[in-house]
Amino acid sequence: MVILFRSFRSVRCAVTFAILFFLGGCTIGILKLSGYDDSKDGNILGHKAAKDDGKGQGLLMQLLKDHINKEPMHAMDNMTNNGMQFLKNIKGKINKTVAAANKFKAKYKVGKKSAAPVSTKAKGDLPNYNVHVFYYPWYGNPEHDGKYLHWNHEQLPHWNTEVAKKWPQGQYVPPDDIGSNFYPELGCYSSRDPVVIDNHMQQLREAGVGVVVYSWYPPGKSDEQGYPSDDIVPQLLDTAHKYQLKVAFHSEPYKERTEQTFIQDVKYLINTYGSHPAFYRRPHKGSELPLIYIYDSYLIKAKNWAKVMRGNNSIRRSRFDAIFIGLLVEQKDKQEISRAGFDGFYTYFASNAFTYGSKWQNWKVLAKNAYADGLMFIPSVGPGYIDVKIRPWNGANTRTRNKGRYYSLAFESAIQTEPHIISITSFNEWHEGTQIERAVPKRSGNFTYEDYTPYESDYYLRLTRQYTDTFQRTGKIWSAG
Structure with a gap:
């Protein structure tokens, strides 16, 4: 028993x-x-x-x-x-x-350690045209440009000559030694390579971003480290259209820029590219208008901007009218932007609290004031910030990525303000470590590049996709008028 x-x-x-x-x-x-x-x-x-x-x-x-x-x-x-x-x-x-x-x-809403890239064809949906990303076309290599551009960026001296003596100065030697703390999966690419442009647009499409904001100088002009890049725009527009993306422009400052030369720049952009289906326009005061970001807009006085932005002799209500977005750096810039006649402002910098405008805690107040005045508020979010390879003395402004948490906090802070648009700094500003483009582990000599470990190279694209989708569901489609 x-x-x-x-x-x-x-x-x-x-x-x-x-x-x-x-x-x-x-x-x-x-x-x-x-x-x-x-x-x-x-x-x-x-x-x-x-x-x-x-x-x-x-x-x-x-x-x-x-x-x-x-x-x-x-x-x-x-x-x-x-x-x-x-x-x-x-x-x-x-x-x-x-x-x-x-x-x-x-x-x-944070991604897993590994996943297949988002298939846009399978989803069949459109990207979020209220999410914009700053895009830099200034990179070059010997194959396409005759020499390296920007990858060999020099170490910039501190403005104080006594402080500058304490830090190294020199220039990087690609392809292994570059002016960035991260290393791109595509290597030292050329921004005019059609294969690279196609790859970039595909990455952005997978990330759900709808508008590529092209860092733009007028024909024949460029930053000190690069070559003129206006001739790349036609290829970019065609490729963006292939992936259902739109292209806006980020007007960069140049030595002779005034309010009058800026208006000539606007006329050139609209006359040259305005008829392309990928040229970005959005509803504004009863019209479909282009949108143009103006970097360092504060370098021109508000009273001078007002000459072309306000009144009967301004560009307003002409075929060259646009949505003009000024840069807000300091708290006082809000009043100057209103006086200048801009349609709104953005914050650009990815380093939290580097400026008044880039401090996440200030965004709710900035948004409230902007909406009260009928202005657009466009906060700029970024995955982190580190530029000590080109500004070795600027470590105080480094913001670590914290495995994506920094980016998440920035996005969440932006979405809470119910903004008209969210801008991302950046897709590929490698010098300042703000890129969401794919990066890979690499070692050069005694230097080890940072990467997205423990995640894969597309982690920040997938994280961007999660937040662009969230903003698509919760954000508002805004039209003044």
Whole structure:
């Protein structure tokens, strides 16, 4: 009888554990479908499963262990004599854990360590045209440009000559030694290479960004480190159109820029590129108008801007009218932007609190004041900031990426202000470490480049996609008038 009882009890245990492992398999499937998020801190078991056991294989055993630890005298009796009730209790805990994990994911929306790139063809949807990204076409290499451009950026001296003596000065030697703390997956590419442009537009399309904001100088002009790049615009427009993207322009400052030369620049852009289907326009005061960002707009006095932005002799209500967005750096710039006659302002800098405008905590006040005056508010978010390869003395403004958390906080701060547009600094400003373009691990001599570890090279594109989708659902389509 004793032997029979033991055999019967053994069979019950075997059946019970078989059911448990079956339930464990179901749990794994549930966890996969629920999409655990593994990149935030949390105090729930669901986060532990997501963080340490992304496939959920250890979740059931953790629940069993917790149950036995809490009820050591009765755990095995429950498993054998009342197995089904025990399973019911475990199932309830699993359901609560999955629900907690889903709640965690919904709150933070941060990507997993690895995933296939977003297939835009499969989704068949349009990108978010209220998300803009600053794009830099100033890179060159010997194959396409005769020499390296920008990858060999010099180390800039501090403006104080005494301070400048304390820091190294020189120029980088590509392709292994470049003026950036990160290294691009595409290597030292040329911005005029059609293959590179296509790759870039595809990356942005996967990220859900709708508008490429092209860093632009008039024909024949450029920054000190590069070549004129207006001739790249036709190729960029064609490729952007292929991926259903739009192109806006970021007017860069040049030595002779005045309010009058700026108006000539606007006329050139509209006359030359305005008829292209990828040329960005948006509803504004009853019209479809181009949008132009004006970097360092404060270098021209508000009263001078007002001559071309206000009154009967201004550019307004002409075929060259546009949505003009000035740069807000200091708090006082808000009044100057209004006086100048701009349609709104952006904050550009990706280093939180580097300027008044770039400080996330100031965005709600800036947005409130802008909306009260009928102005557009365009906060600029970035994944981090580090420029010590070209400004070795500027370490105080470094902002670490913190595995994507910095970028998430910036995006969340921006979305909370209900802005008209969110701009991203940047797609490929490698010198300042603000890029979301794919980067890879690399070592050159004694220097190790930063990368997106523990995530893959497309991590910031996927993280951008999550927030562009969120903003698409929660943001407002804005039209003044």
